[in-house]
Amino acid sequence: xxxxxxxxxxxxxxxxxxxxxxxxxxxxxxxxxxxxxxxxxxxxxxxxxxxxxxxxxxxxxxxxxxxxxxxxxxxxxxxxxxxxxxxxxxxxxxxxxxxxxxxxxxxxxxxxxxxxxxxxxxxxxxxxxxxxxxxxxxxxxxxxxxxxxxxxxxxxxxxxxxxxxxxxxxxxxxxxxxxxxxxxxxxxxxxxxxxxxxxxxxxxxxxxxxxxxxxx
Numbered sequence: 001x002x003x004x005x006x007x008x009x010x011x012x013x014x015x016x017x018x019x020x021x022x023x024x025x026x027x028x029x030x031x032x033x034x035x036x037x038x039x040x041x042x043x044x045x046x047x048x049x050x051x052x053x054x055x056x057x058x059x060x061x062x063x064x065x066x067x068x069x070x071x072x073x074x075x076x077x078x079x080x081x082x083x084x085x086x087x088x089x090x091x092x093x094x095x096x097x098x099x100x101x102x103x104x105x106x107x108x109x110x111x112x113x114x115x116x117x118x119x120x121x122x123x124x125x126x127x128x129x130x131x132x133x134x135x136x137x138x139x140x141x142x143x144x145x146x147x148x149x150x151x152x153x154x155x156x157x158x159x160x161x162x163x164x165x166x167x168x169x170x171x172x173x174x175x176x177x178x179x180x181x182x183x184x185x186x187x188x189x190x191x192x193x194x195x196x197x198x199x200x201x202x203x204x205x206x207x208x209x210x211x212x213x214x215x216x
Contacts, residue, residue: 002181002215004130004157005098006148008166009109009116010046011188013091014123017045018084023077024052027069033057043191046168048110049073074112081115082122088187090208092126097212099127106131108151108164108174110141130155143170148178163214169199176200183211 007013010020021041028035036056044055049070053059059066098105106129109116113134120132131154135141138150152159164175167188175182184201185208196204203214 001161002103002163003161004104004106004152004155005163005165005211006106006108006131006151006180007164008046008142008168008171008185008188009107009111009119010048011167011190012088012165012171012185013107014085014087014119016081016085016119017042017189019080019082020045020052020077022080022083023073024056026076027053027073028056030072031057043189043194046189049077077115082119085119085122087123087125088208092124094208094211095125095127097209101215103215104130104155104157106133106151106155108133108142108147110135110170112136142174143177145174145178148174148180152178163211165205165211169194169196172199172201176202181214183214 010016017038021038024041025035033056040055044051050061053069053073095105111134113136116132116134131151133147133151138146140146148159152162159179162180163183164180165183165185166172167185167190172182172184182200182202184196184199184204186204186206190196205211
């Protein structure tokens with residue numbers, strides 16, 4: 001019996017790509033590198049700062065300047081992270097429906113808490129989340145199962161009674177390995193080259209409202 005629905009944040013619950021893209025392009029401008037379009041940014045946005053820096057510069061995390069550039073990116077993002085970010089269409093309606101069925105909801109994201117904690121009030125969710133786990137809340141982020149089990153302990157719901165919704169392979173891996181029902185949000189930041197068929201998703205949905213059918 002499903003008692004909780006847990007969500008990834010970027011690309012699943014909220015459309016954060018525009019603000020992430022602004023931060024990336026400001027950094028690229030300082031480096032005198034070409035700007036990236038939203039068409040290029042959106043499929044990579046779920047991979048966070050590191051993925052976006054690689055997209056913009058071609059640098060890998062072992063590049064000697066990568067850590068410095070990541071700090072610069074996060075500093076730019078902090079100036080703009082609530083400018084254009086909004087909940088995806090249908091999310092607020094879904095949260096109300098879950099509440100009507102006494103199903104709690106929460107967030108498990110790899111986004112640092114310094115952003116998560118300040119972004120959530122701006123999103124104006126129709127129902128307050130019962131738990132929020134950021135990328136630095138526990139000792140390891142997804143695809144580790146540590147944040148998944150932490151969320152379950154906080155809400156008092158066993159993993160097998162949870163649905164986890166995300167838009168990245170690591171979301172599906174973490175959810176599956178923790179024993180949750182995994183749902184791939186096909187509206188999220190998924191690249192044309194992503195082999196989603198190989199991801200451990202129990203279901204693939206096109207709209208948030210489809211989660212309601214899985215509760216049965």
